[in-house]
Amino acid sequence: MAPTKYSLATRLPLQNGLSIPQIHLGVYLMSGREAGQAVKYALASGYRAIDSAQMYHNEAECGKAIREFLEDKTLNTQGLKREDIFFTSKLASNSDYVRARSAIKKSVETCGLGYIDLFLLHSPYGGKTSRLASWKAVEDAVKDSEVRIGGVSNYGVKHLEELIASKPETLPTVNQIEVHPFNTRTTITDFCQKNGILVEAYAPLARALRMKHPTIAELSKKYQCTPAQLMVRWSLQHGFIPLPKSVSKERIEANGKIDFFEIDKSDMKKMDGLDEYLVTDWDPVDAD
Template sequence: MASNSFTLASKVKLPSGHLMPQMQLGLYMMSGREVLSAVPWALAAGYRGFDSAQMYHNEAEAGKAIRTFLESSNNPGLKREDLFYTSKLASNGTSYSSVHRSIKQSVEACGLGYIDLFLLHSPYGGPEARLTSWKAVEDAIEEGEIKSGGVSNYGVRHIEELMASGPRIKPSVNQIEVHPFNTQIEIREACAKHGIVVEAYAPLARAERMRDPTILALAKQYACTPAQLMVRWSLQHGLVPLPKSSRKERVIDNVKVDKFEISQDDMAKLDDLDEDLVTDWDPTDAP
């Protein structure tokens, strides 16, 4: 692996056949106003993927910021199909029609014509609701409203349940909290078994461990920031990190990870930091 092998232009191929940027900007906990600033900064810096959700209440602003950039004089020739936009279902439903309608509302809210990746945000609701919601995702893919479908916060049991149901379209992605302090090996192995790409949200552990001695020592050794070290760790594990910041300099700096490569020994040191740290919520054991 060449040390410069990860840039904002790097992509991974999803089981659906579509290509997805391997580093994206997470829009969690951003106000609409922050999104309208952060998305254009990120686009100008080279980001091509943006991760929103119904629960974030910023789908409309995310879509508006993308559309405005595409129509602006700052656009370096990008088209809609060059960008990758994700949203998520707020809650699984046992009513197929309610989920189907909710997906349509997300497509309309962003105003981008279609959604590149649509995820079930959590496994809450029980088996029937999960499988009903997934059928609505499959149909939305077949209707052209979304390009790829996936899940989020799914534990091993939820992944196996979905795959055992014989889905017409299998999930392309499972988005979970992953960082050196919560390595999620069992869930990652289950996803790998089924060819599901793992997206890492909170890849910086929401800055809760930036002063960790191992993180500081390795960041100094590799002449990078703690954030860059943690993003690079994600990438070298084959994950798709979604670093989030509403500060312009951090939006730009967090993804400058092409000038160094973490050695196998140091990757192991980072893996050993695992303490099952949950920085927000953890529905992966939901019934």
């Protein structure tokens, strides 16, 4: 069968008329210097989206690398503009409206990109009152054109239901959660997909902890791809937005080259069956 459409150029349409690239470079656990370099490698190889956060302490370097890439005619051979690049950041902690609102403004200033494409509440921690107040701050940042779209991260179904029940002016466009074949989180992803909330899959490579798993090895051989490409492709074929992270130029390039094969239905099922609730980082989805 001919491989389907997914590539670094694939974008998913959004209700507000904008669109979101379906593969983003993750920059967690990168120093500022590493992030600046990785962002340039990624943009040069066709990535159009970067996933940062206040907690990563590299928003400034990511923004600088994006600006420098856009201005450098030898790198930016396609004449890309700011609006062609998608930059995400996240609120470090939920508190009250005033603090959240000013923290968002600070991120916009720090990245130096004029606006942030997607701004997320990084986790549900902090309790109901601060979650709802922080969400209101994201909505107002969108109204004030500091942010294009808003979303949440690490939200379990109960947090999404709480937000929906509060009748906000807008619902989150995205819920960014840990999702990979070793932690499929189908209860949350099904809820999101039923409610029109896009799932961003963090740790899509399972932090490189299962690259040698026999099923991953067998299917990588079958599809003549790397284990990382297999996992990125699995995520895309589920309709998720994977955020693979690497500091290496070769790996960044390879992880985005997923247009030459397609995982068939039975192998997708086989990969779904690898679920072992592997948590690679934190797990706030059940927080009070």
